[in-house]
Amino acid sequence: MKKTIFTALLLASLSGFAQQNSLLSQDFWKTNPGLDAVKAEVAKGNNPAELNPNAFDPVVMAINGNASAETVTYLINQPGNGVKKPTHDGRNYLHWAARTGDVKLVEYLIAQGSDLNLEDTHNYTPAQFAAANGQTNTAIYDAFFKAGIDPKKKYKDGVNLLLIAIPADKDLTLANYFVSKGMSLKDVDASGATAFDYAARTGNIDQLKALIKAGVKYTDQAVVMAAQGSRRSANTIEVYKYLVEDLKLKATATTAEGQTVLHFLARKENQADIIKYFISKGVDAAKADKEGNTPLMLASAGKDVQVLQTLLTGTKDINAVNAKGESALTFAIQNSNAEVAALLIAKGANVQIKDKKGNNLAYHLVEAYRAPRGNQPDDFTAKLTLLKEKGLNLAAPQQDGSTLYHVAVVKNDVALLKKLSAAGIDVNAQNAEGLTALHKAAMVAKDDSVLKYLVSTGAKTNIKTEFDETAYDLAGENELLQKGKVSVDFLK
């Protein structure tokens, strides 16, 4: 009992530290703070240019929290910010302002020289990002067109703004506006996908019928696009039946990458019935895409046992691998739980499988490790125990000589090393580059905890790398340890 209270207190104080910068807290922006309140927070020492781990900064938090243009402008002009600063997913401030639809701010950012053509990591420019998020305020697009963006511009894969916006454009208001700017409802992308096909992503049957009425054609791509859905949603079986049975579109359609509907459905939740429907319509459950991934592999990264069972009945080779040499079991070990992994093993999945680089399943397990948060179950230990029980040698080095300790030290988590302590791994093993786990830890450590733990379990401090360096030398060059003024004398 005492221990629980102590842990709770510790967690509370830790999360207190993590939330130090009030300007990065969503809750702060929910209170609709005025400019003076924001200035007061800055005066208290909250850094207006700090990036959180996902590269959101106070300016982005303010824009997404619908702060006034006055407040956002003030923040943009603080040292360390400015219109050229990259943020989450490679976006500039104009991306975010265009998405929220703040016309004044968009005009300000354009006037300040924001890059109108900057593509984020999803290849979206600010105007595309607004359209993709269903921004219906046409004044935003007016601002972009006035600044020189050609309304008829074709972006990556030949899409235009109309096609990007249409899945969220239920009553076609935006589409009609774009048509008035020179685009057409009959525009298609480079692969020939139509506005109808794009609209199938959100599967609003009334909208789809309205598009047909307006003369828009539909193609087999609509089926795959419906299965892709949107980021947060999945389509109902009625939508698929409308496409496949009423419109006679091909259930077996594939993307340019060779993916069928099943590749997308296998990654979404609660799709067992729809998957069965498509298998009954002739879609091959074992078909690999161009990277060699099968629907079974993708489903094995999830936790839906019913979907797995369905896909397994159509699978001849449970040990098929993708281009990286990963099987369905590799996917399960990386991302799912012991129950799914055990199911695959029971159906004949090979526990000794190695990928193209010669790494075994234990490598993938450690490589994919994330510290469990809150009440999350300890999937890691359950999967590790399972692999051991099924005969995998956890002490064996990988092809490049790395042991599980080499892989684990990168995670900077003593708890992970402790979970591996019973595996019988040689803590002083050197990999092909002559590095021990202690060397590796000295290079990547953020504090001394992992280093001290390794030394306590018998890691030798006098082994040298092929470049004649000791762990002490390597730790001495580690900028994070220097910055934290961490003494590494115990490595001498």
Add this chain to the structure above:
Amino acid sequence: MKVFYKLCLALLLLASFQASAQTSKYKCLLQMSNYIGEGAYITVSLINAKGEYEKTLYVMGDDAQWYNSLKEWYKFYSKKPKLSAKTGASVAGGDRSVTVFEIEDSKIGKGYKLRFETAVEDQKYHATDVEIPLTAEGLTAKTDGTGYIRYVKLSKQ
């Protein structure tokens, strides 16, 4: 028949010419600084005296989806998106990569450079994190990086 002879001769000449292009091997230790963030994508390119990309020697980063984050190199790569270069995993903060390059001896001292270009998700891109002149001195020195790379050290094998 005559044509056939000529062709054979041409092929023979070509083969002997290629064999005579002397190359040397260099071991390259690339040491990252302890920056905070995801593993860096890095390309090592051979840059000619005019400052143009001539050849990609090494690509660190497995997922072609992120190649476009290496903006300058990507312009060169995307013209002919086929890689003959070595590839490896992306390199995390503090970690290192050790590899061996083969460089033609005829390129030494002719104004060529080795360019190390780096990109980290959601962070600044460095078009020339490290640039090493292809000279006898450059190829044995330790060169400090200006971005995510702490230093690069080359040694002739």
